[in-house]
């Protein structure tokens with residue numbers, strides 16, 4: 380049978396699929412297209428230079444084995460790379476690079492750089508009339524790594540943040556996206572990276588900006604007709620930190636400008652750090668081309684801290700503020716405020732304020748009052764475990780059955796309800812919900828949420844199940 384680029388690549392893919400994780404296969408191999416086959420050389424088209432670099436760094440041996448198996452010893456692989464033009468002036472073009480010949484790629488970056496020597500830029504942080512070309516990092520010196528307490532819930536995000544600070548732009552965590560629920564330390568960690576970079580590499584230009592402020596600046600630049608200056612300003616940053624990136628949702632113009640800035644920084648080895656209250660898969664109204672870039676590096680989730688970490692956070696805060704508090708009060712706070720560290724800190728401040736205003740000791744009674752009055756919502760925030768328990772009791776099904784792989788209709792339905800309520804009532808991401816309810820992936824949880832929404836509208840019996848469980852959860 381005649382070999383074609385397509386058939387050779389298909390065989391390579393099935394070999395590759397057997398040798399790596401499903402996730403890695405989906406991320407790095409599914410987007411590749413085979414484009415050409417000449418004698419013993421196969422050309423494959425990859426979506427970006429970053430993609431090519433990643434394949435070369437991590438999968439070159441695997442690709443070599445797969446190709447040698449198909450085309451024999453002298454097999455060659457040529458990448459055809461779609462080069463984005465970040466300035467939007469020229470059209471994007473395709474570049475062919477043989478495997479393991481990185482010099483061609485760096486030449487491309489240099490060429491790109493030289494095309495915009497000494498850009499005239501204006502600093503949008505400068506108040507009009509005040510001459511200041513120095514860029515203030517806008518970092519909060521209280522948010523260093525030393526005051527960020529490590530625990531199971533933040534270990535990955537913290538380690539990745541440290542790695543990025545040690546080698547900004549030089550790790551595969553680019554962009555680094557830190558995501559998680561409200562008040563769990565995303566902003567703190569993002570500032571910690573910036574501060575550490577400034578400490579280790581004083582010559583690097585670091586900038587922290589909230590997505591909201593970035594949007595305002597962009598709108599202003601359009602109004603004043605200096606959008607290009609705005610873009611140039613951001614393109615000279617070495618480490619760009621954008622907080623609450625989900626706020627770009629629905630803002631097409633700002634997304635477009637951010638896309639160009641992001642591409643430029645990324646292609647020039649600059650580090651981008653993003654924070655968001657949701658995982659990329661859960662972000663709505665963000666263009667796909669931007670979402671796919673968010674997923675290029677590492678998405679690290681901050682989850683609610685466990686008891687021990689909460690305890691350490693309280694002790695650390697008291698120590699830094701030079702305040703003493705009875706042990707039982709500290710334990711009471713750690714036990715009762717579970718899912719938002721900002722509220723945990725708020726309760727400590729309230730306690731101290733109350734006791735000093737009323738000149739009374741900080742006591743467990745006072746702590747109970749504060750926790751009840753100030754953080755009522757938090758202390759009662761429902762957990763995924765509780766939701767699963769309520770669903771399992773309601774349907775009189777064992778928890779293990781709900782979490783099992785069985786496809787029996789009634790059990791699937793109970794599982795989907797647990798997933799849907801977890802999405803609605805907790806801060807957890809789809810990935811985290813899936814992990815906790817039967818080790819499913821985020822797509823299964825998303826599907827469950829959609830199914831529940833549909834069934835609620837179309838099936839009366841199901842609607843009753845839903846409302847009953849909803850009521851029970853509210854009583855919790």
Ligand SMILES: Nc1ncnc2c1ncn2[C@@H]1O[C@H](COP(=O)(O)OP(=O)(O)OP(=O)(O)O)[C@@H](O)[C@H]1O
Nearest residue numbers: 526527528560561562563564565566567692720721
């Ligand atoms: N692991 C931690 N150790 C010590 N303090 C922490 C930790 N995590 C969060 N905090 C503190 O909790 C407070 C809230 O953190 P931060 O503002 O970073 O949360 P966030 O996730 O960005 O919240 P939001 O979603 O509202 O933007 C801050 O004062 C921060 O210092």
